[in-house]
Amino acid sequence: MTETKARIAILGASGYTGSELVRLLARHPRVEIVALTADRKAGQSMADVFPQFGKLALPKLVTIDEVAWAHVDLAFCALPHGTTQQVIKRVLEAAPHIKMVDLSADFRLRDPGAYEQWYGHAHQALELQQEAVYGLVELYRDDIRKARLIANPGCYTTTAILPVVPLIEAGAIEPEGLVIDAKSGVTGAGRSAKESLLYTEVTDGMHAYGVANHRHTAELDQEYSKAAGRTIVPSFTPHLIPMSRGIYATIYAKTGAGVGAADVHRVLTDFYKSEPFVHVLPLGQVPQTRFVKGSNMIVMGVVADRQPGRVILISTTDNLVKGASGQAVQNMNLVLGFPETLGLEQLALFP
Incomplete structure (x- = not known):
């Protein structure tokens, strides 16, 4: 049947x-x-x-x-x-x-x-x-299942929230002073014809945009503040780079008292050990955008800063999949009672 x-x-x-x-x-x-x-x-x-x-x-x-x-x-x-x-x-x-x-x-x-x-x-x-329920599945799965209206998160915010929120909640990093340096492929700007997105305007270079006022900052404020239980105002700067797909976020944080990079890494691996679309690399390894292209994965890494008491988090997603449509399908699967991974099992394209 x-x-x-x-x-x-x-x-x-x-x-x-x-x-x-x-x-x-x-x-x-x-x-x-x-x-x-x-x-x-x-x-x-x-x-x-x-x-x-x-x-x-x-x-x-x-x-x-x-x-x-x-x-x-x-x-x-x-x-x-x-x-x-x-x-x-x-x-x-x-x-x-x-x-x-x-x-x-x-x-x-x-x-x-x-x-x-x-x-x-x-x-x-x-x-x-x-x-509306904020549709970041790994953080709001139970609420999403019961929702009628899901607000699918932004691509930058998906990539910057998932590595950070579990660490704030665990006290592994200090939420004040967070710096997010992020890069996006050109599809993140949509398909409308714009002079600034012409091939000759984008290729062979990169530039920051929306400096200190990009709208995705509001989502970071919201989710970081919720995790911390107080108002958190991170620094976030997006950049446009000459590739079609991908988000790459480098996040600088101060660790909590007595916490080292290995502890930060352990918090993330424990938190995401059962998540089908989150992969935490071994300590010290760094993700690349090609690890996720075409897939619904987010891949993240933890590196100890040379300055004691600081850590560097690096994460990457495909902005059109985990950063948008793939995450939307993941939300749909939950809302409709389907297996969460259904239709999303594609591995990354390489090369």
Whole structure:
């Protein structure tokens, strides 16, 4: 007897994270993609936009208003920040049975004041903002299982929160004075045509951006402060580097009293020993972005600083998989009661 498949809609399927959702879900044994939306590309097939999907039987791209919501069980929202809250509010009012996994930043911040401060306008769906569960699976798994609306974390924040929060909670590092130096591939900026993302503008160089005011900082503030039980304000600087995929974060921290790098490493290995998508390297080893490309893994390493009382944490993810669409599928699996790893067993691509 065949198992019933969950009916899935992907809003914003013509973008990078939307197409990555299609790639991951096309071979997922427990789901059926029943609706794909786009704005400017509505009316086209996915093969018109992404020829690699030409052999798949996928629905045509339509506008959001054309989706038959009564026939959808769960929707992924891969729309730009600032536009998602109104769309999700409208969909859930019309079809409250639907589960939503939102890949934008619109529901990640629990404090409405913080949202307004970082995004420049009041939140347009406050009740849903308070209902949303932050979708960092390794930290909020039980809450996610019961949720209707999941706020999928950002790529930088996934990469910088997972190595740090267990250490703050264990007292292994001091939460004050954290410095996060992070690099992203170009797909992290989305698929829209922008002069600053042209090949000739990006290749053969790198640069910092959003210095001291990148919006992902708000998520770091939120999760580090929650772990510490007091307000924590880390330093976070993102950089754009000339590769298509990947996040690479180097994190500098002061260790707790009497704590060494080996203790820090032990806390992380113990905390993540049963996690299918977290790999802590042996003490002193350093991850590389190629370790995770195309996979839902986060790989992290711990290195003792030459200065006593300090430690260096290094972590890496694929920004389109564990940093976005793969983590979204991981959240979907939990919400729908599927095995958490289903459809996400891909190993990293190399070379």
